[in-house]
Each structure stands twice: as C-alpha cells, then as structure tokens.
Amino acid sequence: MPAALFSPLGIREITLRNRIVVSPMLTYCAEGGHVNDFHLAHLAQFAAGGAGLVFMESTKIDPAGCSTPRDTGLWKDDFIEPLKRITALIKRNGAVPAIQLGHSGRKARRSVPWEGRVPMADAPGVDHGETWELIGPSAVAHDSKYAVPREMAREDIRKAAEAWGEAARRANDAGFDVVEIHGAHGYLIHQFLSAVANRRTDEYGGSLENRMRFAAEVAREIRKRWPEGKPLFFRASAVDETGWTIEDSIALAKVLKANGVDVIDCSAGGMSDGATASEMAPAYGYQVPYAREIRAGAGIMTMAVGMIVHSDHAEEIVSGGSADLVALGREMLHNPHWPIDAAQKLGVEAPFAGIPNAYAYFLEKRSKSKLIKPSTFQTGM
Numbered sequence: 229m230p231a232a233l234f235s236p237l238g239i240r241e242i243t244l245r246n247r248i249v250v251s252p253m254l255t256y257c258a259e260g261g262h263v264n265d266f267h268l269a270h271l272a273q274f275a276a277g278g279a280g281l282v283f284m285e286s287t288k289i290d291p292a293g294c295s296t297p298r299d300t301g302l303w304k305d306d307f308i309e310p311l312k313r314i315t316a317l318i319k320r321n322g323a324v325p326a327i328q329l330g331h332s333g334r335k336a337r338r339s340v341p342w343e344g345r346v347p348m349a350d351a352p353g354v355d356h357g358e359t360w361e362l363i364g365p366s367a368v369a370h371d372s373k374y375a376v377p378r379e380m381a382r383e384d385i386r387k388a389a390e391a392w393g394e395a396a397r398r399a400n401d402a403g404f405d406v407v408e409i410h411g412a413h414g415y416l417i418h419q420f421l422s423a424v425a426n427r428r429t430d431e432y433g434g435s436l437e438n439r440m441r442f443a444a445e446v447a448r449e450i451r452k453r454w455p456e457g458k459p460l461f462f463r464a465s466a467v468d469e470t471g472w473t474i475e476d477s478i479a480l481a482k483v484l485k486a487n488g489v490d491v492i493d494c495s496a497g498g499m500s501d502g503a504t505a506s507e508m509a510p511a512y513g514y515q516v517p518y519a520r521e522i523r524a525g526a527g528i529m530t531m532a533v534g535m536i537v538h539s540d541h542a543e544e545i546v547s548g549g550s551a552d553l554v555a556l557g558r559e560m561l562h563n564p565h566w567p568i569d570a571a572q573k574l575g576v577e578a579p580f581a582g583i584p585n586a587y588a589y590f591l592e593k594r595s596k597s598k599l600i601k602p603s604t605f606q607t608g609m
C-alpha cells in the first residue's frame with residue numbers, strides 16, 4: 229500500500245511532494261536581521277533530504293519583536309534579495325520554501341540560548357536596538373525576570389497587524405510559497421489570546437471573541453497582500469499554562485479559517501519559562517491529539533509537531549487522520565535526510581525520486597547492490 233506520508237498534498241495552488249515538514253527553528257545566526265551562508269546551507273540541506281515543506285525560522289516583522297539580537301528579520305525591503313538565494317535553492321532541491329513570521333511582544337529582547345536566554349536592556353546592532361522597547365497587550369511582564377512591557381495603543385495594534393502584512397508581501401517577493409503566522413509559544417499574538425497576559429478592557433480584551441480579534445486582523449492584513457493561490461498557516465499553542473483550552477483553539481481555528489488561514493500548526497505552551505514545546509521532556513507525539521481534535525472540531529487541515537521521530541509513527545499520524553502534515557524539528561537537526569530514510573523504511577516504490585541526482589543516482593544504485601556478508605571478507609589475517 230502506498231505510504232500516506234509520501235502522498236502529495238495540494239493546498240490552494242501549491243503542491244507539496246509529501247507530508248513531511250521541517251518545523252520552524254530559530255538558528256540565532258543572523259546579524260542585524262540579515263541571513264547569511266549558514267541559513268542557505270542549513271535550509272537547503274533539508275530540501276535535498278526530501279522534505280516536502282521547509283520552514284525558515286520565526287522571522288520578525290519588526291525589530292522590537294526580535295526574541296534575540298540574532299533573529300532573522302523581514303521588516304524592510306533590504307532583507308528580500310539575500311532570501312531569494314535560499315528560496316531558489318530549496319525549490320531546486322524539490323521542496324516548497326516556507327517562512328514563519330513572528331513578533332515576540334513582551335518575551336522579546338533576550339540573549340541567545342547558549343548565553344542563558346537572559347532578558348537584555350538593549351541590543352546594539354539591531355535596528356533601534358538601543359531603544360528597543362518591549363510592547364504587549366497589557367503592562368504585565370512574562371514573569372519576574374522580565375521587564376514590564378508598554379501596553380499597546382490601538383494605533384500600535386493596527387501598525388503591528390499591517391507590519392505582518394507587509395512582511396508577507398516581502399516574503400512573496402523573496403520567493404516563499406507558504407507563510408505561517410506565529411501565534412504560539414507565549415509571543416505577541418498568543419499574549420493577546422491569553423486572558424492572563426491580556427487584561428485589556430477595550431475590544432481587544434475580555435471575551436474570547438475580543439482576544440481573538442488581533443489574530444484575525446493579522447490574518448486579514450496578510451491575505452490583503454499575500455497571493456490568493458498561496459497557503460497561509462497559523463501556529464497555535466493548542467493549550468497553555470494560563471487556561472487556554474482545546475475548545476478555545478477550535479473556536480480560534482474556525483475564526484482563522486474564515487479569515488483565509490488554511491492550516492493550523494498545533495503546538496502548545498510557552499506562557500511560562502521552561503515550558504516551551506522544545507524544552508519539555510515529553511512522550512513521542514505528545515501534541516498529536518491536539519492536531520486531531522482541531523482538525524475534527526474546526527474542519528481545517530492541521531499539522532502535528534512534537535517528538536515525531538519514527539517513520540511508522542509519522543505514517544500512522546497521517547494515514548489515521550490525526551493530521552494532514554507532520555513537522556519534525558530536532559530530529560531534522562539530527563538527520564536532515566530523514567525523509568529519504570523514511571521512504572525506504574516505509575517501502576515507498578521510488579524512495580529517491582525528487583531528490584537531487586547528485587544523491588539519488590548513487591543511493592539508488594547502492595540500494596540495489598548485493599551486499600557481501602562481513603564474514604566472507606578476506607581480512608588477510
């Protein structure tokens with residue numbers, strides 16, 4: 229039986245060769261928001277390894293939204309040209325290039341992980357780094373180690389939603405075919421969703437409907453500038469530490485679907501330190517049930533993520549109807565050619581189809597060669 233994991237998926241006018249996605253992962257290697265050769269080599273290898281969709285890390289729509297001074301940016305046109313090399317090479321290697329667009333809100337301005345993720349006073353080297361202001365839906369700090377953000381005025385909210393739209397316009401100019409809104413992990417959009425981070429008394433706070441308003445506006449601003457034929461994803465924290473529930477996520481998914489979102493990428497947490505998805509020590513597929521529930525509850529395509537490591541498990545997630553796509557993060561850092569391996573393990577008929585000839589030709593030959601058992605080698609001893 230053909231593997232569901234390797235069946236193509238069409239979303240709007242874009243077709244993915246399979247259901248395997250490289251999850252967005254910050255690399256903390258940019259300078260002043262600019263990508264460099266590291267990003268090119270890093271992202272292109274995943275496409276050469278057979279993934280269907282390759283996500284570039286959370287790239288910031290505004291310098292004040294940078295998690296660290298080493299984040300990539302898309303807040304001005306200068307960033308477009310160098311990104312074109314990356315999208316072109318991903319496409320040449322057979323995958324679809326995608327980018328996640330984010331703003332960290334009150335969780336911005338920290339040092340990189342290997343320098344302790346400590347809140348910083350400023351960050352020379354990033355646009356406006358010396359006057360880097362923390363903003364959020366309300367003047368409530370992430371926790372006691374963090375500075376209190378300035379409560380965003382309505383004008384700030386409007387500008388932020390527009391900045392997401394403008395960044396998507398630049399992403400299209402740079403050659404990306406999928407955009408994902410980062411609405412998870414305790415960052416700006418998630419802060420608006422959370423009744424704990426968002427204490428506003430205007431139309432952006434209070435009821436669930438009001439707290440979802442900013443997320444919907446971001447989707448609409450993107451859809452105004454992002455081509456109709458290209459997919460829009462939204463990464464949500466399906467549940468969090470501040471009381472956001474799976475039912476809230478289903479309601480959010482319905483609102484987003486009505487505003488042009490095609491796929492919900494189902495992560496969790498991030499509203500307290502040490503509880504981001506990547507830092508928990510969970511079981512295999514710990515977030516898959518969220519993808520399943522949102523898919524069924526909102527009638528929308530979903531992407532499952534989190535400790536999906538084994539090919540038979542990934543296959544079961546797709547064939548069993550839990551999700552339309554599976555995203556792998558750290559496992560791809562471990563083995564960027566995971567899809568080639570998975571295709572062979574799942575018995576896909578042409579496991580090397582679509583990957584660059586420089587690999588496919590030789591791997592195919594090797595797979596057909598008769599191996600001589602080590603015991604028959606002449607050791608000469």
Ligand SMILES: Cc1cc2nc3c(=O)[nH]c(=O)nc-3n(C[C@H](O)[C@H](O)[C@H](O)COP(=O)(O)O)c2cc1C
Pocket residue numbers: 251252253254255285286328410412413463495505506533534535536555556557558559
């Ligand atoms: C180094 C690293 C960077 C990450 N950066 C992002 C990011 O930019 N945006 C995001 O939504 N999630 C980010 N994540 C979370 C991953 O996308 C993924 O959801 C998480 O690692 C769980 O999947 P895994 O078990 O396959 O790694 C990051 C994770 C890691 C390990």
